[in-house]
Amino acid sequence: MSAANGAAAVAVAPAPRLGLEQREAEARLGQHGPNTLTREQPRSAWLFLGRQFRSGMVWLLLGACGVAALLGEGADAVAIATIVVLNALVGFLQEYRADRAVLALRALTAPSARVLRDGVSAVIPASQVVPGDALVLEAGDVVAADARLLSAHALLTLEAALTGESTPVDKQVGALPDSTPLAERKDRVFMGTSVAAGTAVVEVTATGMATELGRIAHLVHTAQEPQTPLQQRLEGVTRMLLVLCVAVGALVAGLGLARGQAGVELLLSAVALAVAAVPEGLPTVVTLALAVGVQRMVKGHVLVRRMQAVEALGSATVICTDKTGTLTQGIMEVRELWPPEAAPRVLEVAAGCCDAELGQGQGTGAGDPTELALLAAARVRGIERADLERDRPRVAEQPFDSERRRMSVLRSDGVLYLKGALEALLPLCREVPPGVKEAQASLAGRALRVLAVAEGRGPEEQGLTLLGLVGLADPPRPEAVEAVRAARDAGVRTVMITGDHPATALAIAKELGLLREGESPEGIVHARATAEQKLHIVRGWKARGEVVAMTGDGVNDAPALREAHIGIAMGRTGAEVTREASDLILTDDNFASIVAAVREGRGIYENIRKTLVYLLAGNAGELVLMLCASLLGLPLPLLPLHLLWVNLVTDGLPALALVMDPVSPDVMRHPPRRPEAPMLGRPEWGAVLATGLLDAAVTLGTFLWSLQRLPVEEARTLTFTVLVCCQVLRAFAARSVDLLHWEVGAFDNRPLLAVAALTLALQAALPEVPALAAFFSLVPLDVAHLALALGLGFIPVSVLELRKLLLRGMARARARAPRGG
Structure with a gap:
């Protein structure tokens, strides 16, 4: 450094280079194997055919056929043998389904990945990714392996299929304890999930069957399909x-x-x-x-993949069901505005601080579910974001990120619109409505997601006016409340298993009538449930002698669906692997359709x-x-x-x-048959x-x-x-x-x-x-x-x-x- 610059020369250590050298990557590939989900040996067609001859009735007829043949009674022998063969073929065609669950899981993995090798960016087949690789992620990418964050900017990932978390997950750099629940691992990204927004560089920690997706693939195979x-x-x-x-x-x-x-x-x-x-x-x-029964169930929005499950559903004593989209509508909705008198202005500012595009139909549009809910509530009051963009176009914008926890948009009239967490906006506000913290506590206590809305003058985020709060939630389906009651009256217990927060799960359970006054949620409401926990819950009910139906839409539901007596997948939102592991598919993703199918069964x-x-x-x-x-x-x-x-x-x-x-009209007025x-x-x-x-x-x-x-x-x-x-x-x-x-x-x-x-x-x-x-x-x-x-x-x-x-x-x-x- 030149002395003329008036600065002392300082020795600067070179920054560590991210990623692996190609030679090291090849060595690790040999050590850990390709980054793919392996498929265990499928059962052969001969095994399925052989299972048709386990019945004592079949062996009795075969014996009679042999005796008739020995006696020269050819017509009798041919007739009996024809019956045995036809019955075996019918059973074979019913049971022989290719085991495609793991193939569907493999379809979730990324075909390619962008990595840093020898200090430069390169796109390689995802199967060549190894532990220690540095992956470069951006919006729209499918994560190729499990990895920890090295750096991230406003990174949001969609993990609903893996964890059951119904909203995009905000990821942050910083190691969390290994005991942290999977749905709360904000320092990690996982194979098969996708990037909703932002960018990141991550270091691969597990590949192939060692990933969370790989563990689920193994659980799918270890789960046992019980007899109906x-x-x-x-x-x-x-x-x-x-x-x-x-x-x-x-x-x-x-x-x-x-x-x-x-x-x-x-x-x-x-x-x-x-x-x-x-x-x-x-x-x-x-x-x-x-x-x-299959034909009748199709009219009731239930597709049947395994015919024996039709009757088995009629024997169900426990229905383990997902929350989002099954008991609830699967869309965010503005449930409450505070203070009520400021509702029009709160919604106008909230709608003007959104990037989502609302469609014409209910629940349609593109963008963040929370923003779509805000735009829908604003539309009900005659407020359209398109009008705001035309009359007062945006001049500048600061997007939401995990550090700021807020978003702001400056309009052409000089008004600054903001929305975000109350804790992030309060320090910036000069004017605050009285009782705002009490209102926030009340909304949060009812398991509503709380957003604060503020406005100011000029581009600086200071001296703001806090306008109010918005409480949002995924509302219960109206018909699900009646269906839960009908199931209870019929002696069928409903158990909620969800990846959402415990407070949210409890609030929805009470609203649906799953939990009545004074009832304990233990055994009835399971929140933040992982794939292993869901499998354990199903096995626990089966061990008590119950006939279990399990619903799900994510890949983390697949093992439990396969283990249950009746696996029910969601047709609209369900992952392909979940549908492959299921016996029934709901075409409307509605819990009420399950109860109607129980009646049919x-x-x-x-x-x-x-x-x-x-x-x-x-x-x-x-x-x-x-x-x-x-x-x-x-x-x-x-x-x-x-x-x-x-x-x-x-x-x-x-x-x-x-x-x-x-079907008899009083069939649901009696308790279910005991399995024994x-x-x-x-x-x-x-x-x-x-x-x-x-x-x-x-x-x-x-x-x-x-x-x-x-x-x-x-x-x-x-x-x-x-x-x-x-x-x-x-x-x-x-x-x-x-x-x-x-x-x-x-x-x-x-x-x-x-x-x-x-x-x-x-x-x-x-x-x-x-x-x-x-x-x-x-x-x-x-x-x-x-x-x-x-x-x-x-x-x-x-x-x-x-x-x-x-x-x-x-x-x-x-x-x-x-x-x-």
């Missing part, structure tokens, strides 16, 4: 049928051997008993019931249960018929192929119509047994009577036809336990009327077509025998309907009887 209550209950019914079939088969075989019956005849009887015991049409019935379950009673009663009747004939030493009253026809067509078609019954409760209780099994005995008595009586008068083939044909008439007509009594068919609504289920007419017509035509008659070993019946079969078929349905009237009369008599001694 319907699957569990159907397996219980299947095990009972299997035990019953084996026991009856052993009894028949023992008696046959004692009588010296031929082995071939015994095996044929065993096949017939196995076919009689198994409701082969049950998987198809369940599939159709769920498919009908309950209705589906009730339809499946009454249809199962109908099917099992038919199988019980067939089993008793075959068993009694064997015990009496009679010829087989029905061949295995006849029983398959009854179970799949003449019994199965009415069952398919039964599951399409409308069996699908069929004592009343249902009693109905199955009684109805089965009734069917068996009519058909066995028909067979005994006809054997005295007709050849065995014709007697078997008549018995076959009577059984079909009994079961088809009995479907009309199966629609309700206590209401008569015309009380339920005789024409409410038109498919049942059509199916009954079609099935009876098919049965009458079956012996008349030579090829079909030969295939089923049938002979034609005359008109008198067909009329007799139809008349006998009315006996079971008439008895069941008369029983309802009798029970109703007895209940009325008990109600009229005087109480006491």
Whole structure:
């Protein structure tokens, strides 16, 4: 330095160079691996196919198929094998979904990144970023890795998908403790989030699977997809049928051997008993019931990705739901202005200190959500920012940043407009309304975000006049309040899990009715929840035996959605990974749609249960018929192929119509079914047994009577036809336990009327077509025998309907009887 400058020479140390040298970066890439989310080994299609053969019902049918093949009964063997294969394919197509959750997570990562290498800026593939790299960020960038801030200017990031934080996060340089919650790590940026505003230089601290996004990808894989209550209950019914079939088969075989019956005849009887015991049409019935539910739910703004979840939602006892956009409207709104008399001027100055552009529709526009809310409130009072810009254009502007905590705009008339934190504006103000601090405390205590608004003269931010305060919040959906109440009345607990501040979460919970007076928020309201905590909450409820539905929209919700019995993603705001991990998608992101879907799920379950009673009663009747004939030493009253026809067509078609019954209006007035409760209780099994005995008595009586008068083939044909008439007509009594068919609504289920007419017509035509008659070993019946079969078929349905009237009369008599001694 020259002495002429009059300054002493000072040795200045060179500033440390940011970033890595290329050689060091390559070494670290070899050490840490590429900056990508790895995909764990997906399950193969063969595994999904193999899972379709775990059911005892399937193995029972396969055994019957093998025995029929050994006996040379080719038609029976082919028919049984076809049923098994078709049911397996239906189940396979339902379950085989590519595991794309991690691929969706990978889509969130940046394709490239701007780094400092060898002291110069370079754009490289994001997969080449390594720990220690210096990333250069600006508005619109997707963050390529987890990193800490080295320098930042007015940096705002969007982290809602990762943390649940509903507003842009203000980032600041300065190390925070490692124990700081993820949503409050203002010194860090994270892979997959985006920069809303500002610039920064950050140092990479973690890449690939070591990032927060990578940890979530791992959690998605470790989360277990549980069986639905319907699957569990159907397996219980299947095990009972299997035990019953084996026991009856052993009894028949023992008696046959004692009588010296031929082995071939015994095996044929065993096949017939196995076919009689198994409701082969049950998987198809369940599939159709769920498919009908899917179509109904689409009308209620719910898309179904996994059909079993339709019924499972009806069993839900706990709904864990996100707050923002689901219980609330998902947009900021001005809730209160203080002082009220200054509201017009407060809104005019606030609107004039905004950069956002408000659209024409509600909640539409571009820019910061808080500024959009201010502009919307101003528009309601006739104040438009466009008019301010035209009449008093801005001359200068100082944008908001984390240090100033305020924004100011100087207009052409010399008036300075300001908005920001009250703590930042108060020291600059000469005139302040009395009670401003008390007003701020009151607004903040109600979980409102508080903005102060001030104005001054000239460009200097001093000697200002504080005009007032604006309280903003994301308001609850009006329909969500009613939906929360309906869920509570139906015995379904609603749990709020959000990434927002605890005070905000508590205020919204009280406003929605989630928390009533005196109730503790513990277990009901969870704020600042991370992905691991959400997963832990879901697992905790499951451990208590609850059936859990979980909603979410961010990537941090994906593990919990996969773990829950029913994962529900948001269709409008949800991340792709969340939708891939879900079972249901809400197209309107509305909690009320979830409660409506619960009602639909309950209705589906009730339809499946009454249809199962109908099917099992038919199988019980067939089993008793075959068993009694064997015990009496009679010829087989029905061949295995006849029983398959009854179970799949003449019994199965009415069952398919039964599951399409409308949902009962009182289905939400009862508490949810407990997960441990069996699908069929004592009343249902009693109905199955009684109805089965009734069917068996009519058909066995028909067979005994006809054997005295007709050849065995014709007697078997008549018995076959009577059984079909009994079961088809009995479907009309199966629609309700206590209401008569015309009380339920005789024409409410038109498919049942059509199916009954079609099935009876098919049965009458079956012996008349030579090829079909030969295939089923049938002979034609005359008109008198067909009329007799139809008349006998009315006996079971008439008895069941008369029983309802009798029970109703007895209940009325008990109600009229005087109480006491």
